[in-house]
Amino acid sequence: METFLPDIASLLFFLTFAVYSFLVIFMLVWTYHDAESRGVMGWLVVVPAFMTGTLLGVILWLVFRPALKPEPVWVRVQE
Secondary structure, eight states: OOOOOOOHHHHHHHHHHHHHHHHHHHHHHHHHHHHHHTTSOTHHHHHHHHHTOHHHHHHHHHHHOOOOOOOOOOOOOOO
16 A cells, blocks of 8 residues: 655645735735725725736835825814
């Protein structure tokens, strides 16, 4: 009976693919949340970022993204 032992090349390929997939998903999720926090519809940024190659799309977003709008801080006055 032959035992199944995966070779090191298959394991390295799977590990590389898993790490790459994790990084792509992380960059797209971060881009979505950053766009939403800046008042832009997230999907309108994520889809072009994905289509242009994720790293290039995220770099373009970082260069051309709008300024972050400050949130007002409410202060309670004690009388």
